[in-house]
Amino acid sequence: MKTPRGKLLKKVFSARTLRGLSSIVLFVVLWQLVVYLKVPYLQNLPYPEDVASHGLAAAVSTGYWIDWGLSLSRIFIGFIAAQLLGIPLGLAIGISRVFRGFTFPVFEILRPIPPIAWIPLAILFWPTRELSIYFLVFIGAFFIIVINVIQGVSNISVNLKWAAFSLGAKPNDIFWRILLPGSLPSIITGMTVGMGVTWNVLIAAEMIAAQGGLGRTTWEAYTNHNIPYIVVGMVSIGIAGYLCSTLLRWLGEKAMPWKRKF
Amino acid sequence: MASETKEPGAIRIKHVSKIYDPQGVHVEAMRDCSFDIAAGEMAIIVGPSGCGKTTLLNAIAGFDDITAGEIFLDGExxxxxxxxxxxxxxxxxxxxxxxxxxxxxxxxxxxxxxxxQGRLTKAAARDKAREMLEWVCLNGMEEKYPEELSSGVQRRVEILRALINEPRVVMLDEPFRGLDAVSKTVMHEFLMQLFCNRNRTMFFITHDLDEAIFLGHKVVIMTTRPAQVKKIVPIDLPWPREHRIMNSKRYLELKGEILEAVHEEAKKAFQAGERELA
Amino acid sequence: MNQVLTPAAGITKGSFGEVRLERVGKIYEKEIERLVALDEFSLTIERGKLTVLMGPSGCGKTVLINMIAGYEQPTSGTITLDGRPVQGPSCDRLVVFQESALFPWMSVYSNVVFGCQVQGIDPAEIRAKAELILRKVGLFEFRDKYPAHLSGGMQRRAELARALINDPKILILDEPFRGLDAMTRELMQEFYVGLFEEFGRTNLFITHEIDEAIFLADKLVIMTYQPGKVKAEIEIDLPRPRDFKMLASSRFMQIRAQTLELLYEESSKAFASGSKAAFDLVGALASSKDSCRIAG
Amino acid sequence: MSTSRKTGLLNPQIMRALIGIGVFLALWYLLTAVLQLPRFKLLPNPLSVIAEWISFEPVSGRSIFTKAFYLDMGFSIARTLIAFSLATFLGVLLGLIMGWNRIFYDFSFPIVEILRPMPPLSWIPLAVLILPGVELAVVYVTFIAAFFATVLNTLLGVFSIDKNYFLAASCLGSKPKHIFINIVVPGALPFIFTGLQIAMGVSWMSLVAGEIISGQQGLGYAIYEGYSLFQFDQVVCYMFTLGILGYISSAGIRALGRRLMAWESRRRGA
Structure with a gap:
């Protein structure tokens, strides 16, 4: 019989992990080499160690973490507003055919417009820059969540609804105990997808119109020609985005214990 | 149509065992299985679900390895x-x-x-395929996609796809599962006719005992996991068979015997399954 | 599994209903198409009997269930339960669906008590009843698991429990064991028939499997293909309690042959009228006519 | 008889849609032009937007009757097309090989996973600095956006293929190249097309951002220019133009998908 520790060691030193690690090392070495050999176009890249030292310097400065805070708070406010409005709207469109008939076409006209194209109107309309950024983040997540909720509601098997009716459930029970939990998986999917788009929109909005925030500092690094810091900014944005999606995944697992696998 | 070699397709399974051990999960799927399938014989394998019948099929087909024992095909x-x-x-x-x-x-x-395989050109292969479809009266189906067909026809096409390669052994893993009674009857007659005309060794896994007795030369009953050979029942009904045979005394005797053995194993397997989930 | 079948006081006996279908018709009108699903369908589902319905796919079995359960309304004719016409879904006619209709987001226990809860029954009473029935179907230890974490057989038992706890007058099972593997299916049949033999109750069971049908039924009803009508009613006189050994009895095989004959006839008709569901017969009919023989 | 009820303008479905759109436009008009509520009066009203869009002598110099409009559109379409085709080609190829070859997957997947969470738009500064010319930078950003979506979906597509197809193919005597062409490619196709749909949406978005931030010409650029020149009608016109283009391009992908995957559409049609 194998001990759990033996299993763990086996997993850590498996061929797959080793390959993964070696590929990352290879990537860094290649990056170094490309800059060192002055490969055309790529010669302007900073050395990995430059990026690392800039990153370290940033990590101990308060300004960097204030940017994190600003970006994250913008994401959360816009994102949560989108969920608060989008989920009820999606449920309403999904449940009522009549309501769907009235609202869905308008929704479908506005949906294909790329969220970033809203930037000028947002700046124009909202009294402060901060508000217009919240609005853009909201737009980025809103359409996706609504579409996903609609799909979630319509994907619930009619048998489940019938079964509930047969067992004596009233419309109230059907909504809270069948429709809502039944569309939860789609809601979570919509949130995860929306989160990706939202970060994209936020970065663009910050670059164009904001004060502070990870996107803005990256842009300022560009105007100052501080190339290593641009990369630091990109990596930070990547990490922030990744953390947000992980948080959502974790929330999803908590909210849907029935989906957990053994 | 028959291949040149004299009666190819004899399978010998000797003391075969299989233990799955992915990341330390120790599952014994098969233990010391031994039996022979003669060339041109229809061998039916029955046993509880998840007992390791498919493991044996995978080992013979070469999809998976075994942990002990040997398998021979025509002595090789x-x-x-x-x-x-x-x-x-x-x-x-x-x-x-x-x-x-x-x-x-x-x-x-x-x-x-x-x-x-490069055996035939595209045109020749298509001609041969068309010929085979006509041969079993499925002409007119050529240009359809599988999912446009009923499952019974899909299965027949799949059997043809296997036979066109003139294999030494055909292995069928519960091929008629989920078909209704009438479709199954059609499939049995189809297979019976095929078998009478193109005699191949068949390794046939099923749960349907009527199917097993109706089609088989012998029925190999496996135990619940780890799979061992519990009993081999030779089916001494005359060939070719017709459905009428199901009312014969001998048929009912055989069915009773196999039913009892399989049922016992099924119950064991079921209880083991519930324990595992608890 | 038979050992769990000890009488349980929580499941009341005697709420047997009788469903009468009189000249029921159901017509679907879609765009220009007009589909007569059922035509002049008359059948009595007898009190305390297990009636099994068979027929080729597309013969309107599911429509029939939906109407008895009250999910759909017949276009003509009447459906009555103990003399009162059927209107809308209600817990005196419960359906066990083909693909499990357990609520995946509720534990086994919550699923079983759902009906009682929404009907506002006293919680203490619910708990006692639920415990009894869960023990009965052998799922008491599994009460806190979610359906997806159970085996197929357990899911089916949980669904039976969810229906039985509401004490329906008629229990309708729409191919309940479909999708289970053959072995589990057979064990579930044994379990179900045991449950039925112990508690009676009017049951309507729909299936494709001929062995399953004969093994379970008191009365076997075979339907015709579009429009659905009753083609034949066969009384199954195998003794109760049923035992798996009966599958190898000569009486069983006789009934089986007779039923198969009837089904084959219906399937050929369906095939002739171009039903995709009866497609399996392609080639088979042709070869039986000797127009094309397999030749080596 | 029953058919006549369902077609024509009296169909409730169409009626509701028209009423919905009408209410939306009326509300828009009411808020911006009639009531002139505090912030709303800054926004253009629908009538002026439409008037501008179809005017022969537009204030902004851009309407459906001017060359400038088509030039902007042409630039944007060309950039998206180049970036998207490149991303599709490379992304599908990489995804297929990653899904097909275990060892290649082990080596390449960690890198994809490291690069993927960075939003495509965060590449803009670096792309502008490193690549010669703004044009390339915009195309690159659009490319990156589409690329990862395509790779990941293609990969998922290959993983979604039933293992039995591989076994069956090996039984039938296929060599690796046969398996790649006959199993891996068609098997992954449904997911590839889902990926392309997503990629198309992200591409348009990144394109607009790229054009706004660093571009010259193109719809995104014109939107921002319109904003700085107080041509708000033009901003809204171009937003809708982008919406229409986005819609047409994903419809195009759907149509192509249906053609290439006849086996799927026939099943659904049956």
């Missing part, structure tokens, strides 16, 4: 813990849930084997 070693012959056209498998390529039409599916 095809699988042992240290040596395996890769999946090959001489051992054809018809899968449980069907594995017709959904993106190819019926005729493309059937012609696929001879074409990729």
């Amino acid at each position: 070693l095809i699988s042992s813990p240290t040596y395996q012959i890769k999946p090959n056209v001489d051992r054809m498998v018809v899968f449980q849930n069907g594995a017709l390529f959904p993106w190819k039409t019926v005729i493309e599916n059937i012609a696929y084997g001879p074409m990729v």
Whole structure:
């Protein structure tokens, strides 16, 4: 019989992990080499160690973490507003055919417009820059969540609804105990997808119109020609985005214990 | 149509065991299985679900290795813990849930084997495939995609796709699962006719005992996991068989005998399954 | 599994209903198409009997269930339960669906008590009843698991429990064991028939499997293909309690042959009228006519 | 008889849609032009937007009757097309090989996973600095956006293929190249097309951002220019133009998908 520790060691030193690690090392070495050999176009890249030292310097400065805070708070406010409005709207469109008939076409006209194209109107309309950024983040997540909720509601098997009716459930029970939990998986999917788009929109909005925030500092690094810091900014944005999606995944697992696998 | 070699396709399974051990999960699927299938024999394998019948099929087909024992095909070693012959056209498998390529039409599916083996040109392979379809009265289906067909027809096409390669052994893993009674009857007659005309060794896994007795030369009953051979029942009913045979006294005797043995194992397997989940 | 079948006081006996279908018709009108699903369908589902319905796919079995359960309304004719016409879904007619209709987001226990809860029954009473019935179907230890974490057989038992706890007058099972593997299916049949033999109750069971049908039924009803009508009613006189050994009895095989004959006839008709569901017969009919023989 | 009820303008479905759109436009008009509520009066009203869009002598110099409009559109379409085709080609190829070859997957997947969470738009500064010319930078950003979506979906597509197809193919005597062409490619196709749909949406978005931030010409650029020149009608016109283009391009992908995957559409049609 194998001990759990033996299993763990086996997993850590498996061929797959080793390959993964070696590929990352290879990537860094290649990056170094490309800059060192002055490969055309790529010669302007900073050395990995430059990026690392800039990153370290940033990590101990308060300004960097204030940017994190600003970006994250913008994401959360816009994102949560989108969920608060989008989920009820999606449920309403999904449940009522009549309501769907009235609202869905308008929704479908506005949906294909790329969220970033809203930037000028947002700046124009909202009294402060901060508000217009919240609005853009909201737009980025809103359409996706609504579409996903609609799909979630319509994907619930009619048998489940019938079964509930047969067992004596009233419309109230059907909504809270069948429709809502039944569309939860789609809601979570919509949130995860929306989160990706939202970060994209936020970065663009910050670059164009904001004060502070990870996107803005990256842009300022560009105007100052501080190339290593641009990369630091990109990596930070990547990490922030990744953390947000992980948080959502974790929330999803908590909210849907029935989906957990053994 | 018959191959030149005299009666090819004899399988000998000697003391075969299989232990799955992915990341330390120790599962013993098969323990010391030994039996022979003569050339041109229809051998039916029955036993509880999840007992390791498919494991044995995978070992013979060359999809998976074994941890102990040896498997021979016509006296030639095809699988042992240290040596395996890769999946090959001489051992054809018809899968449980069907594995017709959904993106190819019926005729493309059937012609696929001879074409990729380079045995026939594309045109020749298609001609041969068309001929085979006509041969079983499925002409008119050539340009349809598998999912446009009923499952019974899909299964027949899949069997043709195997046979066009003239394999030494055909292995069928619960091929008629989920079909209704009438379709099953049609399939049994189809297979009976095929078998009478193109005698191949068949390794046939099923749960349907009527199917087993109606089609088989012998029925191998496996125990619950780890799979061992519990009993081998030779079916001494005359060939070719017709459905009327199901009312004969001998048939009922055989069915009673097999039913009892299988039922006992099924109950054991079921209780083990519940324990595992708890 | 038979050992769990000890009488349980929580499941009341005697709420047997009788469903009468009189000249029921159901017509679907879609765009220009007009589909007569059922035509002049008359059948009595007898009190305390297990009636099994068979027929080729597309013969309107599911429509029939939906109407008895009250999910759909017949176009003509009447459906009555103990003399009162059926209107809308209600817990005196419960359906066990083909693909499990357990609520995946509720534990086994919550699923079983759902009906009682929404009907506002006293919680203490619910708990006692639920415990009894869960023990009965052998799922007491599994009460806190979610359906997806159970085996197929357990899911089916949980669904039976969810229906039985509401004490329906008629229990309708729409191919309940479909999708289970053959072994589990057989064990579930044994379990179900045991449950039925112990508690009676009017049951309507729909299936494709001929062995399953004969093994379970008191009365076997075979339907015709579009429009659905009753083709034949066969009384199954195998003794109760049923035992799996009966599958190898000569009486069983006789009934089986007779039923198969009837089904084959219906399937050929369906095939002739171009039903995709009866497609399996392609080639088979042709070869039986000798127009094309397999030749080596 | 029953058919006549369902077609024509009296169909409730169409009626509701028209009423919905009408209410939306009326509300828009009411808020911006009639009531002139505090912030709303800054926004253009629908009538002036439409008037501008179809005017022969537009204030902004851009309407459906001017060359400038088509030039902007042409630039944007060309950039998206180049970036998207490149991303599709490379992304599908990489995804297929990653899904097909275990060892290649082990080596390449960690890198994809490291690069993927960075939003495509965060590449803009670096792309502008490193690549010669703004044009390339915009195309690159659009490319990156589409690329990862395509790779990941293609990969998922290959993983979604039933293992039995591989086994069956090996039984039938296929060599690796046969398996790649006959199993891996068609098997992954449904997911590839889902990926392309997503990629198309992200591409348009990144394109607009790229054009706004660093571009010259193109719809995104014109939107921002319109904003700085107080041509708000033009901003809204171009937003809708982008919406229409986005819609047409994903419809195009859907149509192509249906053609290439006849086996799927026929099943659904049956």
